Amino acid sequence: MANNNGTLTNAAGIPIASNEVSKTAGKYGPLLMEDYTLLEKMAHFNRERVPERVVHAVGAGAYGTFTVTDDITHLTKAKLFSEVGQETEVFARFSTVAKSKGGSDIYRDIRGFSVKFYTEDGNWDMVGNDTPIFFMRDPMKFMDFIRSQKEHPESNWRQDEMWWDFWSQVPESLHQVMWLMGDRGAPMGWRHLNGYGSHTFSFINAQEERIWVKFHFKTDQGIKNFTEEQWQKLQGIEPRWATKDLFNAIDEGNYPSWTMYIQTMTEEQAKNFQWNPFDLTKIWPHADYPLQKVGRFELNRNPENFFAEVEQAAFSPGNMVPGISWSPDRMLQARIMSYADAHRYRLGVNYDTIPVNKPHATEANTPYRDGSMRVDGNYGNRRNYHPTEYKYPTADQKAAPPAYGVEGMADRQELDEKDYADQAKMFYQILNDGEKDRLVHNISGSLGKCRDSIKQRQLGLFREVDEHFAERVKTAMSEVEPLKPEPKPASV
Numbered sequence: 477m478a479n480n481n482g483t484l485t486n487a488a489g490i491p492i493a494s495n496e497v498s499k500t501a502g503k504y505g506p507l508l509m510e511d512y513t514l515l516e517k518m519a520h521f522n523r524e525r526v527p528e529r530v531v532h533a534v535g536a537g538a539y540g541t542f543t544v545t546d547d548i549t550h551l552t553k554a555k556l557f558s559e560v561g562q563e564t565e566v567f568a569r570f571s572t573v574a575k576s577k578g579g580s581d582i583y584r585d586i587r588g589f590s591v592k593f594y595t596e597d598g599n600w601d602m603v604g605n606d607t608p609i610f611f612m613r614d615p616m617k618f619m620d621f622i623r624s625q626k627e628h629p630e631s632n633w634r635q636d637e638m639w640w641d642f643w644s645q646v647p648e649s650l651h652q653v654m655w656l657m658g659d660r661g662a663p664m665g666w667r668h669l670n671g672y673g674s675h676t677f678s679f680i681n682a683q684e685e686r687i688w689v690k691f692h693f694k695t696d697q698g699i700k701n702f703t704e705e706q707w708q709k710l711q712g713i714e715p716r717w718a719t720k721d722l723f724n725a726i727d728e729g730n731y732p733s734w735t736m737y738i739q740t741m742t743e744e745q746a747k748n749f750q751w752n753p754f755d756l757t758k759i760w761p762h763a764d765y766p767l768q769k770v771g772r773f774e775l776n777r778n779p780e781n782f783f784a785e786v787e788q789a790a791f792s793p794g795n796m797v798p799g800i801s802w803s804p805d806r807m808l809q810a811r812i813m814s815y816a817d818a819h820r821y822r823l824g825v826n827y828d829t830i831p832v833n834k835p836h837a838t839e840a841n842t843p844y845r846d847g848s849m850r851v852d853g854n855y856g857n858r859r860n861y862h863p864t865e866y867k868y869p870t871a872d873q874k875a876a877p878p879a880y881g882v883e884g885m886a887d888r889q890e891l892d893e894k895d896y897a898d899q900a901k902m903f904y905q906i907l908n909d910g911e912k913d914r915l916v917h918n919i920s921g922s923l924g925k926c927r928d929s930i931k932q933r934q935l936g937l938f939r940e941v942d943e944h945f946a947e948r949v950k951t952a953m954s955e956v957e958p959l960k961p962e963p964k965p966a967s968v
Contacts, residue, residue: 486516494888498616498806502884503891504752507809514616518810521619522818528577530818531622532588535571535581536666536719537786538726540775542566542593548770551687551740552679554799556595557770565594565836566773569789570666574625574634580711581718582702584661584918589671589693590791591773594836601795602691603815606663608672610756611649613891615810637926644933648757650941651900657918659701659911665718667725667732668700675808676754678801684878688741688753688803690760692767693734704918726778733774737767751895754805758899785832790819801877824849841869897940904941916948923949924956
């Protein structure tokens with residue numbers, strides 16, 4: 477049996493320099509493709525579960541229409557925003573994160589919120605969550621986070637101690653943990669939650685100017701959430717309550733809708749922002765960067781076949797149309813590769829030819845050939861290489877976004893700002909008394925099951941938010957039955 481305390485290596489036995497920090501071009505720069513450790517970690521993670529999604533396995537979806545209501549053509553040249561009143565077909569999928577197929581869709585968890593816009597320039601996939609933040613800002617930690625949310629490798633059931641063990645040692649998760657354990661961690665179905673792009677993205681306008689942007693989708697049905705007792709009881713009666721609620725609403729003509737807003741930040745503002753503007757654990761305060769209305773999408777058609785249209789729907793942050801682009805956000809840059817790679821594994825290399833994933837307003841004309849389940853014409857007798865003197869599609873330089881500068885040493889540079897409690901304090905301060913009571917109740921019922929070392933570590937983080945809050949959690953945990961017996965030491 478291997479020594480649990482030995483040197484961490486990759487599958488070739490080569491020592492790994494860091495299992496927590498990605499390699500970037502400068503401290504705030506983008507990721508580097510030469511970070512083989514990160515690429516291998518992501519690629520292996522994408523293949524850990526067969527055949528369901530490794531995350532977001534439980535979900536529902538529907539078709540609809542996005543309509544532009546406000547002019548933002550000065551900000552972006554993306555054709556779907558060309559004029560007020562313009563309509564674009566969409567397909568949206570909502571999901572929970574941790575549970576495997578067959579699990580409940582109303583338990584406490586983050587919700588995936590993904591919208592595929594079938595634009596005339598191809599598909600724009602807005603792949604987000606129902607929270608504007610996340611648990612970490614470096615993708616090297618993501619795979620470990622998800623494993624902490626899954627089943628214990630020995631007992632094969634989910635254990636509260638696993639996620640608190642992880643969170644208590646990742647201080648940057650504090651803001652998202654408080655959001656998750658609050659009221660919005662248990663939304664009342666898919667129709668009553670907001671959606672967010674979460675990451676910082678960028679718009680490119682007709683003058684080839686870049687501006688940083690965040691996407692918000694506010695539910696027109698109003699925010700509604702279950703209490704801890706409500707969802708725990710209801711999932712034993714109808715574990716797919718959220719899926720039924722969405723399907724029945726659309727079936728009855730009660731079409732749910734969301735209003736789209738954006739926040740924008742200039743490059744100069746980004747340089748002077750109080751926090752790292754590309755840190756996924758941070759929001760941009762609305763008072764400083766107000767919401768600007770863009771449009772509205774309505775879901776008005778249920779899929780005819782769940783497997784063909786919802787289960788095989790594949791979203792990727794790599795699908796960006798001209799006028800919308802990425803940012804140096806480390807988590808976003810990793811997702812550009814990771815999502816498409818996961819689809820190739822789960823659905824096959826030709827996943828993008830499945831009808832629900834194909835563009836509607838234009839025809840795909842790719843350099844990709846052959847592979848399993850290639851059932852279209854495979855581009856006939858066209859040469860399958862380039863350059864060639866024979867006919868072959870040409871690249872369009874107009875689709876290229878403008879350059880942005882990066883600087884710094886190529887190295888594993890941790891985003892080690894000690895500001896992880898700043899916005900968690902802001903979050904706690906805006907809660908009313910009832911919301912604070914429920915937050916304490918929800919946390920203590922879960923954290924209270926853990927061993928003392930984990931409790932003390934997490935309480936230390938909560939004290940940085942508010943001393944009284946931490947003491948309330950500590951007192952409430954004293955009434956919770958702890959885990960018995962103590963977990964056995966880990967072994968490999």
